[in-house]
Amino acid sequence: MKPVVDLSGKRGLVVGIANEHSIAAGCARAFAQAGARLAATYLDEKARNWVDPVTDALGCEWTAPLDVRVPGQLEALFEEVRARWGGLDFLLHSIAFAPREDLHGRVVDSSAEGFALAMDVSCHSFVRMARLAEPLMAQGGCLMCVTFYGSERVVEHYNLMGPVKAALESTSRYMAAELGAKGIRVHAISPGPIATRAASGIDRFDELLDRTSASVPVHERVDIDDVGALAAFLASPAARRITGTVIPVDGGAHILG
Numbered sequence: 405m406k407p408v409v410d411l412s413g414k415r416g417l418v419v420g421i422a423n424e425h426s427i428a429a430g431c432a433r434a435f436a437q438a439g440a441r442l443a444a445t446y447l448d449e450k451a452r453n454w455v456d457p458v459t460d461a462l463g464c465e466w467t468a469p470l471d472v473r474v475p476g477q478l479e480a481l482f483e484e485v486r487a488r489w490g491g492l493d494f495l496l497h498s499i500a501f502a503p504r505e506d507l508h509g510r511v512v513d514s515s516a517e518g519f520a521l522a523m524d525v526s527c528h529s530f531v532r533m534a535r536l537a538e539p540l541m542a543q544g545g546c547l548m549c550v551t552f553y554g555s556e557r558v559v560e561h562y563n564l565m566g567p568v569k570a571a572l573e574s575t576s577r578y579m580a581a582e583l584g585a586k587g588i589r590v591h592a593i594s595p596g597p598i599a600t601r602a603a604s605g606i607d608r609f610d611e612l613l614d615r616t617s618a619s620v621p622v623h624e625r626v627d628i629d630d631v632g633a634l635a636a637f638l639a640s641p642a643a644r645r646i647t648g649t650v651i652p653v654d655g656g657a658h659i660l661g
Contacts, residue, residue, distance in 0.1 A: 409633075409640045412439035415489045416639065417481075419445045419470060419533070420498030420550070423454040427550055427598060428498035430628025434636035435494075436462040443488075445470035445481065472499065472529040473521075482536040492540040494639040497533055497549040500526040502564050514564050522564055527572040534579050534590070544587025546639045549576060550631075551592045551650060553658055573650050580648030589647035591638050596626040596654030621656035 416435050420428035421444055428444075435442055442464045446455040448471060459467050466488065468481050485492055506518030530549045537547060554562035555569035573592045580590035631653050637643055638651075652658040 407438075408642045409438050409636050410642075411435055411494075411636060411640055414440045414493040414639065415443075415485075415491065416440045416494045416496070417443050417445075417485060417492060417537075418464075418496045418498075420496065421446070421455050421458055422451065424458050425628065426458075426498070427595060427628050427631050428496060429458050430630075430632035431496050431498070431548075431635040432458070432462055432464070432632070434629065434632030435496075435639065436464075438636045438640065440494075440636075440639070441465055441489075443467065443485065447471055472525055472532070478529070478532055479536065482533075482540065486540060489540075491542060492537055492545060493543075494546040495533060495537050495548065496635060497530045497547070499529065500550075500565065500568070502526070502568070506564050508561075509563065511564055511567065519564065522568045523571060526565070526568045527575055530572060531575060531579070534583070534588075538583065538586070538588065541586065541588050544644075545589070546643070547576075547579070547583075547588065547590045548635055548638060549592050551594045553594055553596075553652065553654065555594075576650070577648050584647055589638075589643070591647065592650045593631060593634055593638070594650055594652045594654065594658070595631045596620065596652075596657050598626055598628060598631075619657075619660065620654065621659070624655055626653055626655055 418428050418432045432442060444459045444464050444467050446452040446467055446469060448469060468484055470477055470481050472478055502522035503518040506514045534547050549572055551569045551573050554566045555573050576590050576592040634653050
């Protein structure tokens with residue numbers, strides 16, 4: 405009998421590994437353990453020094469540069485997917501960005517430029533990836549992004565990323581409705597606070613970590629492997645009838661007031 409989570413032979417693209425502590429790294433590890441064939445991206449040559457040790461250890465078949473702010477780079481990535489694999493079975497989008505001055509200030513004071521950039525990198529890039537992945541998923545597939553509960557309630561110091569993540573979640577639901585007839589499923593995974601490089605940009609994030617681990621029902625912090633386990637399940641045929649969800653991996657934080 406095959407295991408419930410079986411990605412044997414499935415082709416997956418992982419976007420967002422910054423180092424071994426990244427949520428995307430935990431997901432990639434779970435994908436690899438379930439038998440998937442993987443490709444991954446790195447932001448630039450400087451970042452590659454941190455990404456290569458992760459992707460090499462997981463046996464990723466290839467890596468490619470991707471800065472979604474650079475015109476043409478995303479399109480080139482998906483052309484490489486087509487040329488190398490001829491198709492794609494699942495994709496993980498785990499990137500987000502906001503200018504520091506906008507992230508650390510009030511939403512009321514955010515600049516139009518900063519708001520637009522945060523929305524483009526953190527949300528609309530997922531739309532663009534879905535559009536490019538659609539013709540490569542002729543037999544169906546799974547698109548996943550990473551969100552946070554600051555999307556639906558105010559989390560101190562999360563600021564601009566709250567509205568941006570809310571948009572990402574809504575976008576995921578609409579794409580799930582639009583792509584469902586083609587067998588393409590869309591999910592937003594919502595981890596609790598995890599000490600990643602991206603999270604370190606949030607003001608006083610260590611305090612949020614401490615408060616969360618002390619107050620959530622399971623009284624334990626979530627880690628990247630917890631997120632990876634869920635992502636691997638969602639990408640697998642075992643989840644073929646599930647789509648359009650925002651699924652918390654937060655130790656129960658979402659049920660608290």
